[in-house]
Amino acid sequence: MAEDEIQPEGGGKNKKKLIIIIAVVAVVLLVNVVAMFFIVQAMKGDEKAAVAAAEAAKQETPANAKPHYVSLDPPFVVNFEDQSLVRFLQVTVEVMTRDPAMVAEIEHHMPRIRNSLVLLFSSQNYQTLSTREGKIQIRKQALTEVQSILKERTGKPGVEAIYFTSFVMQ
Known part of the structure; x- marks a missing residue:
């Protein structure tokens, strides 16, 4: 019991x-x-x-203001995995601003801008980047990254466009 x-x-x-x-x-x-x-x-x-x-x-800034281009040198070189293969991306980037004062701000904040773009580029998918639409999408994402950094640091987005002047994948 x-x-x-x-x-x-x-x-x-x-x-x-x-x-x-x-x-x-x-x-x-x-x-x-x-x-x-x-x-x-x-x-x-x-x-x-x-x-x-x-x-x-x-x-x-007036739409007819002269554009200023800033090269983000040296070119970005990142690797990423694609179906267990290591792939490489080399991309040369230039940003366009119509505000001459923003050129110095871009150069001043270059380490943070480059860091964000390296992280963005290395997180991409090979198949996506192989298409025109994929390249356009990553360009838009890169623009948003740069604008958010400049907005946080200067109060203005500062950059109107980003251009890939070289884009090589291997």
Whole structure:
């Protein structure tokens, strides 16, 4: 009879532990879902801010102002994996601004700009970059990266366009 009394108590403790574990897991999942919601909302706001910043840059400088081109030398060379093959990308990038004061800002923030672009280029997919649409898409992403850095540091997006003057994949 003593054994019969011990088993229900042990089973009750296990049920309580199981309920507590399930409750903790549910709370953690709920917190993650709420956090992801706010992160996605913030990312949407960043995209809208980048578009608004580009529009503001166009309005601040006259459309007929002389363009200034800044070469991001040396060319970017990154590697990435494609179906267990190591691929290389070498791309020469130039940025265009109509604000002469922005040329110095671009050169001043060059290490941060180059770092962001290296990370962007190395995270790409070979098949995507093989297409014209893929190259256009990465050019848009690179423009957004550079504009966000300059906007953060100077208050203006500063760059109107990015051009790939050389694009070699191997």
